[in-house]
Amino acid sequence: MTAQDATAAAQPEPIRLRGERRRWGEDVVKGILALCALVSVATTIGIIIALVEPSIEFFREVSIVDFFSGDRWAPLFTPASFGIQPLLVGTLVVTFWACVVCLPCGLGAAIYMSEYARPRVRNVLKPALETLAGIPTVVFGFFALTFFTPLLQDLGLGVNVFNVLAAGLVVGVMLIPVVASVSEDAMSAVPQELRDGAYALGSTRLQVSTRIVVPAAISGIIASYMLAISRAIGETMIVLIAAGGIAKITFDPREQSQTMTAFIGATGIGDIPTGSIEYKTIFAVGLTLFVITFAMNMLSIRLVRKFREIYE
Amino acid sequence: MVMSDMESAPAAPARIAGVDEKILAERAREAASTRRDVLFDVSRLTVSYADVPALKGVSLEIYKNFVTAFIGPSGCGKSTFIRCFNRMNDLIPSANVDGTILYHGIDLYGPEVDSVEVRKRIGMVFQKPNPFPKSIYDNVAFGPRVLGWKKDLDARVERALRHAALWDEVKNRLKASAYSLSGGQQQRLCIARCLAVEPDVLLMDEPASALDPISTTAIEDLMHELKREYTIVIVTHNMQQAARVADMTAFFSVEVDEEQDRRTGVLVEYDATPTIFTNPGDKRTEDYVTGRFG
Numbered sequence: 295m296t297a298q299d300a301t302a303a304a305q306p307e308p309i310r311l312r313g314e315r316r317r318w319g320e321d322v323v324k325g326i327l328a329l330c331a332l333v334s335v336a337t338t339i340g341i342i343i344a345l346v347e348p349s350i351e352f353f354r355e356v357s358i359v360d361f362f363s364g365d366r367w368a369p370l371f372t373p374a375s376f377g378i379q380p381l382l383v384g385t386l387v388v389t390f391w392a393c394v395v396c397l398p399c400g401l402g403a404a405i406y407m408s409e410y411a412r413p414r415v416r417n418v419l420k421p422a423l424e425t426l427a428g429i430p431t432v433v434f435g436f437f438a439l440t441f442f443t444p445l446l447q448d449l450g451l452g453v454n455v456f457n458v459l460a461a462g463l464v465v466g467v468m469l470i471p472v473v474a475s476v477s478e479d480a481m482s483a484v485p486q487e488l489r490d491g492a493y494a495l496g497s498t499r500l501q502v503s504t505r506i507v508v509p510a511a512i513s514g515i516i517a518s519y520m521l522a523i524s525r526a527i528g529e530t531m532i533v534l535i536a537a538g539g540i541a542k543i544t545f546d547p548r549e550q551s552q553t554m555t556a557f558i559g560a561t562g563i564g565d566i567p568t569g570s571i572e573y574k575t576i577f578a579v580g581l582t583l584f585v586i587t588f589a590m591n592m593l594s595i596r597l598v599r600k601f602r603e604i605y606e
Numbered sequence: 607m608v609m610s611d612m613e614s615a616p617a618a619p620a621r622i623a624g625v626d627e628k629i630l631a632e633r634a635r636e637a638a639s640t641r642r643d644v645l646f647d648v649s650r651l652t653v654s655y656a657d658v659p660a661l662k663g664v665s666l667e668i669y670k671n672f673v674t675a676f677i678g679p680s681g682c683g684k685s686t687f688i689r690c691f692n693r694m695n696d697l698i699p700s701a702n703v704d705g706t707i708l709y710h711g712i713d714l715y716g717p718e719v720d721s722v723e724v725r726k727r728i729g730m731v732f733q734k735p736n737p738f739p740k741s742i743y744d745n746v747a748f749g750p751r752v753l754g755w756k757k758d759l760d761a762r763v764e765r766a767l768r769h770a771a772l773w774d775e776v777k778n779r780l781k782a783s784a785y786s787l788s789g790g791q792q793q794r795l796c797i798a799r800c801l802a803v804e805p806d807v808l809l810m811d812e813p814a815s816a817l818d819p820i821s822t823t824a825i826e827d828l829m830h831e832l833k834r835e836y837t838i839v840i841v842t843h844n845m846q847q848a849a850r851v852a853d854m855t856a857f858f859s860v861e862v863d864e865e866q867d868r869r870t871g872v873l874v875e876y877d878a879t880p881t882i883f884t885n886p887g888d889k890r891t892e893d894y895v896t897g898r899f900g
């Protein structure tokens with residue numbers, strides 16, 4: 295050890311870990327990013343407030359029991375009647391037919407893209423499918439009305455000019471890319487080693503897809519299903535154009551029917567005086583819709599968590 | 607001289623890093639007493655990825671109920687080669703296989719051969735344990751279920767687990783997730799999963815490379831047991847392991863083409879394990895097994 299080393303060891307230079315100065319730039323960026331996140335949270339809260347206030351006024355005039363137990367929806371007629379059941383049934387039936395199309399077709403498309411298609415095909419197919427998701431819903435609405443309904447009539451199904459079947463099926467077609475895209479992401483994330491392991495046991499491609507990939511990606515698939523169902527419940531334009539405007543309780547998809555969203559859309563663009571009972575009806579229905587979709591999302595989060603525990 | 611019972615015993619055999627000569631002598635005695643029935647006959651096999659050959663002109667025979675080891679430096683195409691035997695390369699879109707592999711005299715790459723049928727008979731264990739995200743039981747039962755063997759599933763699962771020397775460790779928690787097992791147990795589970803479909807051949811690509819010495823020993827012991835009923839092909843980086851378990855050893859190396867900047871795997875030498883380790887015919891093999899290379 296030299297003398298120099300010894301002095302250096304005796305008097306070590308104090309270590310400074312304090313920042314030279316505050317990094318203002320970082321604080322600004324952080325603030326802007328937080329603001330971005332806040333916009334959506336604030337909007338949600340704003341929507342809830344905007345819905346709740348007129349809804350409370352509505353329920354002062356109409357009993358909540360009548361609202362949910364009534365089976366006649368005629369808020370714009372005299373005598374007015376505020377039983378929401380016809381709208382709930384309309385929404386349910388449209389959502390059902392949309393699911394009939396989008397859940398199996400979306401999953402099938404996802405399996406095809408993730409497990410069967412060669413990379414080149416997939417690279418064309420996935421963007422093409424996602425373009426379908428970018429088509430405005432009003433276009434789908436007229437497609438349902440002017441193409442799909444006549445097709446169903448030609449098939450001899452005896453459907454009305456406005457009918458729930460065409461609207462529901464086209465909502466389903468619109469949602470295929472939603473299911474396919476989210477499910478495909480989940481399936482592509484399944485490690486190749488799992489597939490190799492299954493193939494090495496003499497599994498066919500279908501067996502690998504259905505017994506390994508789909509179970510391993512189930513939380514993503516469920517998430518895609520929940521997203522699609524929420525979107526089907528909330529879909530407005532297609533049902534407004536193609537499903538008709540008469541609210542009635544019917545499970546026959548060949549007839550016309552009104553959904554919650556179609557009622558809001560149709561009534562909202564009509565000229566009803568602000569503050570009138572008709573006006574408040576819109577908010578009461580809107581709040582009901584909000585609660586239903588909110589419950590769906592909670593359920594979806596729980597389901598996704600539950601399956602994730604099993605498979606990870 | 608321990609190796610004196612071999613015909614071609616050299617005057618001064620190359621010293622191999624850490625390989626016990628007694629083990630080699632035992633290998634040699636075993637090999638001398640076993641009949642050689644050709645199971646796979648590989649000729650002029652070339653595998654390319656996107657038209658770039660990764661492995662070129664490989665010809666060799668693999669014998670029934672033998673353990674055959676593939677050794678060689680990283681990137682020389684050992685994995686590529688072993689994947690040819692059960693057509694796993696079919697799953698890689700850019701891979702292309704030329705040449706022939708006869709299995710019981712049938713060309714595995716012949717037009718009427720179905721890769722699914724091939725894989726039912728020729729199972730594979732991978733480098734990284736890859737249990738399915740299912741229970742221990744369901745992992746082992748997966749293959750039989752896929753093949754539609756629903757009868758006596760419990761007995762079949764038990765037999766496979768016993769065979770893979772895992773039964774005693776898991777018999778009380780068959781319904782537990784396979785991920786709750788240790789790495790070594792997971793690998794033995796993967797072996798059990800293969801055995802449950804009763805294949806003829808077990809291909810193992812570095813089955814013990816991710817494992818601790820005790821688990822490695824367990825798997826090596828297992829190979830000794832299994833070769834009575836199965837033909838085993840194993841890729842290994844560990845030369846002691848090759849010396850311990852393999853009857854035949856193939857040494858692969860890389861040929862570098864400076865002009866085209868290509869590295870292609872080639873088979874350098876294929877012989878009985880003791881010969882490869884004590885009396886190799888090729889300078890490159892000798893350099894590799896004595897640790898002067900790679």
Ligand SMILES: Nc1ncnc2c1ncn2[C@@H]1O[C@H](COP(=O)(O)OP(=O)(O)OP(=O)(O)O)[C@@H](O)[C@H]1O
Nearest residue numbers: 655660679680681682683684685686687698700871
């Ligand atoms: N899927 C693939 N696509 C393209 N090239 C590949 C692919 N798999 C392997 N290769 C190439 O083929 C060559 C041989 O690879 P391989 O995995 O067979 O080597 P290996 O001998 O098993 O090496 P290691 O000992 O490191 O496992 C390498 O150059 C590698 O880059």
Ligand SMILES: [Mg+2]
Nearest residue numbers: 684685686811
């Ligand atoms: Mg390898």
